[in-house]
Amino acid sequence: MNVLLTERVKCSECPIRHRAVCARCDENELDILDQIKSYRSFKAGEAIQWRGEELTHVSSVVAGIATLSKTLDDGRMQMVGLLLPSDFIGRPGRETLDFDVVATSDVTLCSFERKPFERLLAETPHISQRLAEMAMDELDAARDWMLLLGRKTAREKLATFIQMLVQRSSIEGSHIPNLTLPLTREDIASFLGLTLETVSRQFTQFRKEGILEFSDRRNFTVNDHAALLDATGDDADGGVIT
Amino acid sequence: MNVLLTERVKCSECPIRHRAVCARCDENELDILDQIKSYRSFKAGEAIQWRGEELTHVSSVVAGIATLSKTLDDGRMQMVGLLLPSDFIGRPGRETLDFDVVATSDVTLCSFERKPFERLLAETPHISQRLAEMAMDELDAARDWMLLLGRKTAREKLATFIQMLVQRSSIEGSHIPNLTLPLTREDIASFLGLTLETVSRQFTQFRKEGILEFSDRRNFTVNDHAALLDATGDDADGGVIT
DNA sequence: CTGCCGGTTTGACACAGATCAAGGTGGCGC
């Protein structure tokens, strides 16, 4: 097995304590989780779970990035989910998943055996409520993503993706406009429903227009945030009629 | 207001009793719901809820079809949800929705005021559990839809859509291969991320190939189901290696 | 019966993005 064990962290000191599926749990409930959890680690590029494979565990991502993706017969691939720390993997009540889960960076999971977790879920409204909330958040994100996939141009798709990175980093840290791409060009293409060549060309275009400035292939800054926002195709603002 | 009142039906006799958000409720819980519910009706084409508008009610679709859709600045539109009887509208904990909800046929809703419903939700695990399950079902559907939008050709998109209709009708009734399109060409295009012209051309193509046979613009039969399945681009079967 | 109108079909053409192909770049093992 490709499973490495990682040092145990108490739930109360866990970095994802307040955003994961356990976010609403009280001390007693955390104690129960603490007893049945285990950590699993995966190297960048490793599969965490294949489509159709029996789902023995459900997990929260503690650290790293994983992707959910679907593949057509002839190899065409579409990413359908991007998992960041605190996101949940697995569906209580189902024996399998209908997509592949792959570690994009090194990943650490906080895992529970599926059956005991399902029992706990039935008895612990704090967990099922949080799970419902997380599913609805993901559904909202999926609907934005559907608009992007169905109607946006390559330029708009990439601008939207970068804007997403900007927003996420400005939540976490201060307003440092220095960003790192968490995915390869190929993964970005899979995310956006494009080819890697088109992604590369659009990056070049943004660079030529002075909107982005790259220090190397993975790191860049946003020089013209207004232009970036404009390129996303989304409603620019909240009500200024021109 | 465009709200018509409809004759009251007891929850225990409700046609969507076993699939809607109330599916897991016991008699006592149904009594509570019965007291706070009201029916609202909308004519085909009417808006049920605009994006950003204050969400006063959450509802279950009792009868009819409604769509969820998102629009870009310049008018490009993408359907992001198709609501059939038993589906739920509204998000507990949010004051607004981020998409438009429109009645495609005449629609009857079973509605609850949002605030009281949220209180009930916090106290009634049977409701929150069912809501979570429904959100996760929708998420699964959204992920299939993302694969379609991002990677499938126009032909595959339309074949997949028709196959969806076939499956749904064969669940409900017997194996009658006589189907009715629940949407206009324009709505189908919005569903599939295409233009209405392309949808029309693909229908014509299927007709010319003898896969579909139309009695009029809205009604048809599937003459060659194997060819239809083949055209979806999905995994044809469960493991036969050729 | 006639004319209108929403929904649909069909055609001609344009173009965004896919595909195919050829390098370029940088990090890492030896």
Added chain:
DNA sequence: GCGCCACCTTGATCTGTGTCAAACCGGCAG
């Protein structure tokens, strides 16, 4: 330090689908 390999860039060309335009069909109001 050399060479390999994964990742990325750029160019040339092709093609599926969008766009624009015209006409068709069927139902319904008058």
